[in-house]
Amino acid sequence: MKNKKILVFDDDRAILEIFSIVLESAGYDVEISSTSHDIIEKVTAIEPDLVIMDNWIPEIGGVEATKLLKSHPDFKHIPVIYCSANNDVESLAQRAGAETFLSKPFDLDELEKKVESTIESSSAIK
Secondary structure, eight states, rough: TTTTTEEEOSSSHHHHHHHHHHHHTTTEEEEEEEEETHHHHHHHHHSEEEEEESSSOOTTHHHHHHHHOOOTTTTSOOOOOEEEOOOOOOOOHHHHTTTEEEEEEHHHHHHHHHHHHHHHHHHOOO
16 A cells, blocks of 8 residues: 555544545655645646545535545546544445545554455455
8 A cells, every 4th residue: 555645634633643644654745734625736737646534614614625536537536535423424424425434543553454445345346
């Protein structure tokens, strides 16, 4: 998974730091953002292989940001892991168009496995 880029959207700086530490130690390049209203601009600049999207992110929110990404012809192929502490995270992920979801709080091993399997699945489709 070397050289795979992950773009993480979350408004909680501590969560962003956890994602960065865990995923960078697993060999990924990680970029973070605490807002999602400019998702298309950020994805254009970073060209990630995977997006991790928080549900409760300021301005437009995770569902709408994911829908924007998935409706864009150049970026609809980028897999999204929807991340939330909501009890209905699975239905939120489906509504947003995300490939999968991760419930908060999450186990760090679960995070790594979810990221790896989601990237592998998307690579097989290309």
